[in-house]
Amino acid sequence: MNEFLSQNALYIVLIIVLIVWTGIFGFMWSLEKRLTKLEREQKNEK
Amino acid sequence: MVKKIFLYVLLAVVSIVGIGFPIVKNPVNWYEYPLIPGLEENAKIIFFHVPTSWLTVIAFFMSTYFSIKYLRKKNIIDDAKAYTSAQLGMIFCILATVTGAVWAKFAWGSFWSWDPRQTSIFAILLIYGALFALRSAIEDEQKRATLSAVYSSIAFVTVPFFIFIMPRIMKGLHPGSADDSTAGPLVNFKMNGNMQVVFYLSLLGFTLLYAWMWDIGYRSYLLKEKIEKSEKKD
Numbered sequence: 001m002n003e004f005l006s007q008n009a010l011y012i013v014l015i016i017v018l019i020v021w022t023g024i025f026g027f028m029w030s031l032e033k034r035l036t037k038l039e040r041e042q043k044n045e046k
Numbered sequence: 047m048v049k050k051i052f053l054y055v056l057l058a059v060v061s062i063v064g065i066g067f068p069i070v071k072n073p074v075n076w077y078e079y080p081l082i083p084g085l086e087e088n089a090k091i092i093f094f095h096v097p098t099s100w101l102t103v104i105a106f107f108m109s110t111y112f113s114i115k116y117l118r119k120k121n122i123i124d125d126a127k128a129y130t131s132a133q134l135g136m137i138f139c140i141l142a143t144v145t146g147a148v149w150a151k152f153a154w155g156s157f158w159s160w161d162p163r164q165t166s167i168f169a170i171l172l173i174y175g176a177l178f179a180l181r182s183a184i185e186d187e188q189k190r191a192t193l194s195a196v197y198s199s200i201a202f203v204t205v206p207f208f209i210f211i212m213p214r215i216m217k218g219l220h221p222g223s224a225d226d227s228t229a230g231p232l233v234n235f236k237m238n239g240n241m242q243v244v245f246y247l248s249l250l251g252f253t254l255l256y257a258w259m260w261d262i263g264y265r266s267y268l269l270k271e272k273i274e275k276s277e278k279k280d
Contacts, residue, residue, distance in 0.1 A: 025053075031262055042269060042273070
């Protein structure tokens, strides 16, 4: 596995890209949850 | 929930096949991409750079659409939609510029060479940059929304010219320029079937991601406006 990756550097890039996507999606997900909660709280206050 | 998992899987798959599959001279297997003269191994940028510039156009168009809608109905939600879409368009425009510049370093030899394509995207960045300066300069909500809606709908008139027409009729380095004999019209003639499928899936994935970002963006903007208003009353 290690040898394969050091010879095919492109796949290291691929793994990094997938990690970046996971991070972006995790962030978007939590952001939407927080926003929905805030919207609900705002409605209840009125 | 299901939609978001689908979107994540879609973009992950596009990344895996877009980056992972090899480029060969004469593709035989279904997973191989053809070698495009003048682009070579760098051609894989198509799956990520083109969707960003595609989204620039879509986002600016949606911004204009909701600007005109605002001018007709004077509904502040339309203004929030137009504004956040313009923001996203700006982000994707910057991304297209930066990814293009990094690619150009290895394809053309320098990050920036004032190619017609680079010049026109620079002009678009300036035109839409002015929109944000305009918005930040006006306090009154109605006035700000009306003025930026008018500006945004006029600014969009330049977009088709700068993105679709000028870089194609002028000679330049970017694939698709008037004197481009090597790469030519990429989508129809130089891509093979599987490359086109990945390309269109990538466009779809990025568009869905934009829709999600837009949704969160304008909802949070509206919430912020509401809270600020209720604070002023107290």
